Amino acid sequence: MKSNFRRILYGGDYNPNQWPEEIWKEDMRIFRNARINSATINVFSWAKLQPSEHEYSFDELDRIVDMLSAENYDIVMATSTAALPAWMVKRYPEVMHTDYEGRQHKFGGRHNACPNSPVYRHFASALVEKLAERYAGNPHVTCWHINNEFGNECYCDICQNAFRVWLKDKYKTIDAVNEAWNMEFWGHTLYDWDEIVLPNALGDGFSLDSTHFAGISLDYRRFISDSYLDCYKMERDIIRRHNPDVLVTTNLMGTYKGLDYFKWAKEMDIISWDNYPAYDTLPSQLAMKHDLMRGLKDMPFMIMEQTPSQQNWQRYNTLKRPGQLRALSYQGIAHGADSVQYFQLRRSVGGCEKFHGAVISHAGTDNTRVFRDVAQLGRELESFGTATLGSEKHSEAGILFDWENYWALEYTSGPCADLKYVPQIQQYYDYFYERNISVDMLPVDADFSRYKILCAPVLYMVRGNMKESLEAFVRNGGILILTYMSGIVGASDNVYLGGYPGPLREMAGIWVEEIDSLPPEMHNGVSFSDGSHAECNLVYDQIHLEGAEALGEYTRDFYAETPAVTRNSYGRGAVYYIGTQLDKTGLSHVLEQAVAEGQVRSLIPEASELEISCRESEDTRFYYLINFSGKDQPLPESLAGKTDLITGSVNRAEDVLKPWDVRILTEAL
């Protein structure tokens, strides 16, 4: 795949406008030492660009763009629409969002606009029009960055009206709404569109954002995701009018719950995201997010933000250890990134992020540990030029990730409040990760034919042609892994009657009669046919075989010796069904069999505690080896003799990777 970039973008958020101009030159000098070649600018400058309703000022931004252009930077131009100017809120208070408790907010914060506010849309599009007019033709503006970390919600009357219009488009009649949301329950039957109330703390809401009618909440989630997406598209379309070829993105946030990123990805030219691990985030969690971001468009992506040292907003903001920044940056590249960008290039003097790390610290020099690490990485990235740019990942295994299931599973009441979507998915990802089996994160409407094995954990909501496409996948020889809490509801959270797992029942060859849930201290166990044993917890499907065979049975309680894990041959493939949350041993046991049946291969034949990923350009395979284990690790024998792209030296069988060490081993294709 041809890359969108002429080089690996190396740089990050840069806010010279927050600094006196005399410091800019010094910045350029220091950045040059680190081989920084890109800057994201203009992220939060609306108030300065537009000091009042009818007044704009681009002088300073012009000077910044000129300077960066002169330095041959790839400029990532943000649009500044993520934080409202104070004057606008004073004059048009309705432009601020209203929260779940119905409180219209006052001036402050960021991500603070009502996405359906005509005032907001008017002023935002006017500003972007001016920016595009002025900068869209600049060849140094490589990429446009719309708004910033889209998110939040709004519950104002404008949004309520917009929601009603959105619903009318979708359902046509109010009776269809009643049926979709099962409004006869508790006598909520609606007779008119204007009886619809947004889900909120004073209406049908309870706890933080749940409601008594999950269907309403699901539609609200879809609506609000679309509302922000409309804002994105509005800005994008303006930029496109001025330059149809320039890249447009916005920075996403991994597994952020609020927006349906697969739907967004269709509107984005390239995915970019902000990677902020905490001290206790596991490498596999980051790897899954990278793969999810790559999977959004099945394309290389940008790391738009990461901190070079520490964050400020966690309870304990640890420094990145020597080598850790480098390892994490290469991990991003290994999973598909074509950029390494920081928040931010110079550390703030004040405001809530002043303790957030930056390339240039408060000391203001290049004589710091962090800067030296940044500079070393910059020189390395520069050294291998465009070799890896645009290279692809190939996987035989896939895992479904679906925002509508994310929402629906977490909105539902019962059988177990501990069931959270992302950790459920992560368990499956970890299995592949730990065995260095390449795996793709897939939307439910992906082309499954490329895969040998698919995991679809907690596929609670089955909608559209999901049943058909999964059945086709298995019939054609695929191995499908299903779990508890699957096939329960359709698109509106109404249950498929007739027995769980509803539309998945036939291919799974089972009927789940009941779903037990137990507190952690009362868990059960599973005994497998080979005599091995595992513990299990959270939920416990009561399974009847309808063609499937039992792979494991419960060991305790009244359902001892009934099936807990099953396998059903279906067409040329097979469906595995895991009816309880297995511990790591148990899950590995089942997946091992499934992987074997699917003939899915690891990237290397031997086991290794290194993280190993592959990218492939037209003529080269790159093996990325990263040591996150905290201990020395031997080079896998099968990779000995290959050349390291970073050092140019040939690796030998007796080589050892120290903690945080990285290799990029090349293999001609």
Added chain:
Amino acid sequence: MKSNFRRILYGGDYNPNQWPEEIWKEDMRIFRNARINSATINVFSWAKLQPSEHEYSFDELDRIVDMLSAENYDIVMATSTAALPAWMVKRYPEVMHTDYEGRQHKFGGRHNACPNSPVYRHFASALVEKLAERYAGNPHVTCWHINNEFGNECYCDICQNAFRVWLKDKYKTIDAVNEAWNMEFWGHTLYDWDEIVLPNALGDGFSLDSTHFAGISLDYRRFISDSYLDCYKMERDIIRRHNPDVLVTTNLMGTYKGLDYFKWAKEMDIISWDNYPAYDTLPSQLAMKHDLMRGLKDMPFMIMEQTPSQQNWQRYNTLKRPGQLRALSYQGIAHGADSVQYFQLRRSVGGCEKFHGAVISHAGTDNTRVFRDVAQLGRELESFGTATLGSEKHSEAGILFDWENYWALEYTSGPCADLKYVPQIQQYYDYFYERNISVDMLPVDADFSRYKILCAPVLYMVRGNMKESLEAFVRNGGILILTYMSGIVGASDNVYLGGYPGPLREMAGIWVEEIDSLPPEMHNGVSFSDGSHAECNLVYDQIHLEGAEALGEYTRDFYAETPAVTRNSYGRGAVYYIGTQLDKTGLSHVLEQAVAEGQVRSLIPEASELEISCRESEDTRFYYLINFSGKDQPLPESLAGKTDLITGSVNRAEDVLKPWDVRILTEAL
């Protein structure tokens, strides 16, 4: 006592209106297999019955009533007034309740009306008028079920005005209010009725519902309990006008704090309640609630709701184990229930309760474990017909339960925030429960002369003639158990001056000079006169003997060797005073002596880990034996040779009850 019913009602909430009509026939067929003979209908149908302000539609309800009548059901007819129609809230937003933080709610949820709203009362009474007109004469309508699980609070201006009127009725002058609430403290002196503000988060409130002036909160509790009761009475009176003989009830919720159920009971023809244990609720907790519900009117009651399998709204919604549903149902009957009813008969397809268990599951068949359990129980209940209906319980022991004390104890600030009313009462109940001593839950104005022993734990508020009636009880030979935190305040939470326990001091023969409180890790001990020892905690009365003898003394701290537990002869009886929260051993030690002194007998002479309760009809005593112990239990020898009502077989001394097993042994009187 003659029963209100012709048979044990077996059925539950049934919402055919939420389902297509073609499914109703199948429901009837399935229910017949389970001997279901009763259905609670029309609980949440207001919006459907009344689609707009001037329009009513009873066609569907007619069809439901006709079908159930044809099937010879005992219909429990609900009035649908517990959830407002959306159109009403749109047109009259003030009809929604306002919460403790002063926020008027929007359309959503249930139990959502302002109880003092004239709009609500107008529409509710109009609806009930129509329902009563139409159905009160139907002989299959056995019982009316007003609203649903009355509860909630309202803090709107309408309620504030109603509160002022309620107070004027009670106190006549504003000076009397000032005195009752001790308003000179913090200079809150009122000069006019309209200066009175509801206790609320923005006024005198702090934490969840406490206020700086407990007297205000107490009066608010009384007022709001009365406000809902007025709603109940309004509906009841309409129904009575149409049928003076039909039973009227509403479903209560055990020890729910919000309503003074003893006051409510006086207005109800029969008590009904909803029984929802969690996985860790103890059988004795359920038994106490059943006995409390029976005690409300000293009369058999209805179990209006219980789940046949699991709930949806707990953290972990466990299935009822095989046998557990049956055991819990019989437990209800053993303690006085004349019905076994479920929520609900068919599981919802959508909405927040779709994972709540039902007689017919989402599978839609009678081929489920749960259905088989339900059907077995139905056949058993049918088999013994009217034998147990209306039979009574006789007890020599009583425990006072008093909602005003419940409120007052938990509103007071100090000496120890861990003192909660229900667990305090439960400790005393447990003593009797574990020894199979029959015990009644009594209001403070009960006729005490029927009892040999009375426990009045934490009788913090002594009002009306409580002092006199307790003294009379003891003088006539009764044994009274008092505890710490008793006799402190009068009806308005003002302290009885002159020394604790105020009006109880003379009969207890002690003076409590101070009340110490310690955190759990700093607790004390008690040594009894026979040399035995117990630990104690929470609060520590500093007791001076004024005629009483010390039964136990503290063992540590500066009050070591001073009295902790005392006994005072008074008239022909005695008063025990327990000045600190004893551990289980200690409490048993004291109660054993009291029970012996009162010559109170267990239902059987030997100890047993079975739960044993008795009901008596005119000619028969029924022993209900239930095994909640989780282990096999021998049949108590003294009950051998009696016939089991369920199986008709004679029990033998060597018989064993397995976990969840039940026997109903009969004895001619």
Added chain:
Amino acid sequence: MKSNFRRILYGGDYNPNQWPEEIWKEDMRIFRNARINSATINVFSWAKLQPSEHEYSFDELDRIVDMLSAENYDIVMATSTAALPAWMVKRYPEVMHTDYEGRQHKFGGRHNACPNSPVYRHFASALVEKLAERYAGNPHVTCWHINNEFGNECYCDICQNAFRVWLKDKYKTIDAVNEAWNMEFWGHTLYDWDEIVLPNALGDGFSLDSTHFAGISLDYRRFISDSYLDCYKMERDIIRRHNPDVLVTTNLMGTYKGLDYFKWAKEMDIISWDNYPAYDTLPSQLAMKHDLMRGLKDMPFMIMEQTPSQQNWQRYNTLKRPGQLRALSYQGIAHGADSVQYFQLRRSVGGCEKFHGAVISHAGTDNTRVFRDVAQLGRELESFGTATLGSEKHSEAGILFDWENYWALEYTSGPCADLKYVPQIQQYYDYFYERNISVDMLPVDADFSRYKILCAPVLYMVRGNMKESLEAFVRNGGILILTYMSGIVGASDNVYLGGYPGPLREMAGIWVEEIDSLPPEMHNGVSFSDGSHAECNLVYDQIHLEGAEALGEYTRDFYAETPAVTRNSYGRGAVYYIGTQLDKTGLSHVLEQAVAEGQVRSLIPEASELEISCRESEDTRFYYLINFSGKDQPLPESLAGKTDLITGSVNRAEDVLKPWDVRILTEAL
């Protein structure tokens, strides 16, 4: 120093207005037995003094004053302005404060007025005018007590406007505001004064009272502290007009965060405070608060409130053990109190404080343990007359306590949310306390020349001439202890660029390149040059020596063997820098060296587990020995032979102090 009083004030809050007049005489009789000579009256009587807008009534207060005058009491006259009358709130609802969430409160509570409300100020000053007119000339009115426990916040529009005016006075231009608050961050640039929004939950706020721009919050803290101070000064000035010589105070609350007490102290004639330890408050925590209160004006102070037995508002309200009240009262005196006052003299009959201890309990007699303890103490205090009154404390060690640093440290986001100001200071206080080294709590603008050693923990914000005065102190031979999180920001929370610890860098002789933070389970260790070892936690400065020597080095992680603790000679003195939170052993190790270098002496040469403090009159040194250890403690040998002021007996070397025992040993000067 001449005392403000003619005797040790012994008494407390007295509310006869809350009681029938026939009880007053009995009160006087009982108080006489306890040698009570002072009463604080009229604290919450506004509604009674002023029953309506144009009506005042002082009859009852006159009778109270007359009675107390006749009894020769020192009257502490409160002004009743801390709780609004209900009629005022009804007529002028805007007089109530508005909370952080923007909710204007309704009538209720206390400390409830908007401090900038013209209505409040009008009525409050009118009331005080009347009170002063009437009572300021009464020679028995020894002291005026303005309002009560000033505190709370207000976020109403009136306050918002007042804040804008306050800011305009301070900053002159809106550009200066933008710079101070770094408003270009997130594009918050302001163009007009009326764009300024109070920091609040719906604006720039997050969590409980933090905002994204600490500079705004800091200025709001200063503003609101000033707003309440204006209220104080308004009342004080009225009283002064009527009596320029009478003492004016208000009761403070130790380390209460909301008000800058050092700034307030400048406006107060004498400091008074309310001392409410919980069961787990350590004696050293109380000692620090006493010393802080003494330090506010470097002058003896009043204990305005303490409970004689228990409180009501803690989770567990323990009784004060026999001897504890006496020990705690003498502790106050030992640290500079010239009064011992209780809340309250007679226990309330109702309201939320009815379980708060009092001199006369609900029993209403003098025959109680508590009363006997109070009476014994009263007789003792009377016995030594004026001997200790006005005596001073002399210290060679000082600890800086600074409200602006308190606010700024806790407002900042990162590097570690567990860093709380008061516990940081307490660690240093404890070192001196445990060694009986007299220590003063100092404002940042104190005259440091009186001290040999100064501790300035977490001196995060360095403003004004703090740098210069600390440098001068060290240059002149002083020993200064600095720690992590120091010298980071200036007065507006903007970072000193160029390297931490900014203005303190030169004198500390170090550069802190980075600040690591780790969760508690991942902590590091420090190894000192003498081979001893300590553990450390929370934050970890990465230190470069710039002239300083390393006293201790980290033992683990990538910064093992780099400096953790340093010492730098500077002028004739030295600066110690502690770069991580050391455990107790480690901190003692460092401070031991510093104290030795500073030649700071303990009050007695030998170690003792007694708390020992000294006060000195012109001719006598008083050693206060208090045994808080819970075990018998020997009299320190060096103090044998001295006479005990309480008993008049000479102490002998073999004497033992039992738990809670007190000695006041005198030594002629």
